[in-house]
Amino acid sequence: MSSPLTRFKAAVADATSNEARRDFIYKALGGYYVSRDKNKNNFRDWQKARECAAQTKYESLNNLAEELEIFSKKIEGRGGHVFFASTPSEAREYILKVARDNGVKKIIKSKCMTSEEIHLNDALEAAGTEVVESDLGEFIQQLRKEPPFHFVFPCMHVKRDEINTLFQENIHSRDTNNPAELTMIAREYLRQKYIDADMGITGANFIVARDGMISVTENEGNSRLSAAMPKIHLVLVGIEKVVPRLEDLALFLPMLATAGAGQPLTGYNTQYAGPRTAENPDGPEQFHVVLLDNNRTQLLADAEHRDALHCMRCGACLNVCPVFKNIGGLSYGTTYQGPIGSLITPHLRGTKNWQHLSYSSSLCGACTQACPVKIDIHDHLLENRRNAATLAPSILWKMIFFGFNFIFAHPKLYALTFKIAKKINPLTKLAGKVPGTLLYGWTGTRKLPEPPKSSFRERFAEHKKQDLSVR
């Protein structure tokens, strides 16, 4: 198994050499910038709204344990179930158990990034359950057998002709590359899936703690259908997504829509409080909320980077990131791509294997400026690099620095080394262009500078010989 770094390098080389795809991504985001700016300007004070959002998230996190306890009590009081999962396997086992206990054969799923985090679909399919993604982008990615490219726009890198071929091959649709017709094909195909499903799984954008509700933001209506038709509604959500009250959503819902999709408000923003109540004609008989930790408490314990948990996954930082736009979302190899993913993945999955993401940033600060909850993303990326530097160095690293130290501490050896280096410079230059060699990572795309004709030490000696005064 190759390391995340090796895979990252290979994927980046591949993605950046595909100029047509990069142009396509730039073009796809063009419309977003226009509508985002228009809607941002419609706020009477966008900066103040950001400050309010940051403050609300800050206060909610300071109270996290209490908020979650109140939330659990409220949900249980209405006959719902709340399960705290410390690890991905605990979450998967609980969900599998709910499915097993209720004889669930078919599941309709709406967009849920936490489920990508715990590889839920694989586990459910292995247990013999049919799982269908209902968000159009996620549905396309599921057919492509590929993770989401962007956690808000899952298939933004896929061209309409590719979707046409994909649909013809997988769901036997007719030949069309018209986006409206392709959408209708998916609509017709998925319609019966909602009606036949035994269980609907959704994510949540907010946990409204003191009202005991979860809030889901979407545009398509697939999440509402997933929570309305099947007899079980299961929600999988990270523990950090807390806001105190419904009234706070009046701030967060428009901000999420504007920052994330350039909309004043997304199509459907729905709050769910539990299973169907007696006076209602429909709705699920069972309501489960799985609260996932999966190392979020570890990030919470880092007071310096705790504000990374303010994130509401709007994706604004991806949309403005010069690195994301060129390397694409799949290169990251993480559940969460872009600047926010680079920031939190080392915390959630270990600095040792994921520190390279903190370096895949130009530190330009576009992400920080775009963030609606004011996470200090680019400063934190720099601090991630500092954290990475405190890790125990590798043997190679140690040897290089030992050699460097030794040579620079011995003047004669130093002079000799540089004399030799100068002599073999043409050879080094040649070797530097051979892929796979030690220096290739640096020299492959850079010119090794010509060494000066004579070194400082040589010139110093020369001057002394000519008896010029040197002060």
Added chain:
Amino acid sequence: MNNPSKEKVLARIREALRLRAPSPAQIHGRHANAPVAEYTRDFRDAMPPAGSNDAERRAIFEANLDALKGQFVACKTAADARAKLEALCAERGWAKLATHRAPLCEAVVPAEKSPIITDDGYDKNALAAVDAGITECECLVAQTGSVMFSTRACGGRALSVLPPVHIVLAKRSQLVGDLSDAYALIRAKYGENLPDCLGFITGPSRTGDIERILVLGAHGPKELFVFFIEE
């Protein structure tokens, strides 16, 4: 089901929070020389405009709904709404409607055209096959052009999202300014006993997942009508 990890996770949270993080104002004030006041949580006057009187709110709502490609139908009275609905049915050739038991719905929806009243129970496939679902709502929100729905005001969860067209019946008095007003209204109406599902419908169902091109009617209604009854 027992939940062994609950206390474990909560304990980890409490332990993690023993070290307090700097407040957002402290973090973002660190590049400035002047001390920074704490941020407020009072956001209402920072949000998009919502109109300060009835006429303004109505104009903003109409403009927003239009931008969302929803259809605003002004009706003088419930009887007028009934006539306009019948005309719409005739124009589109709609024969099957679904609705729920509520005063406005009973006044506006012709009984012979609506075989499904969701309060009496319904077959899922039959509800999916109607031409339009007609519901009341909690309120209309000018600021965003949204319809606030709840299971109690809209005949359950599916009626407003499963049929291919959603028609909302609302009185002029149901129009509020911003999202905060909408939640205040829900709070005053239901107190602690909130509906099991509520939220905002903002335009017809939409997607931009294919090449970021807007398509209406992804999974929910392809069209959204708001019958705005002036009386």
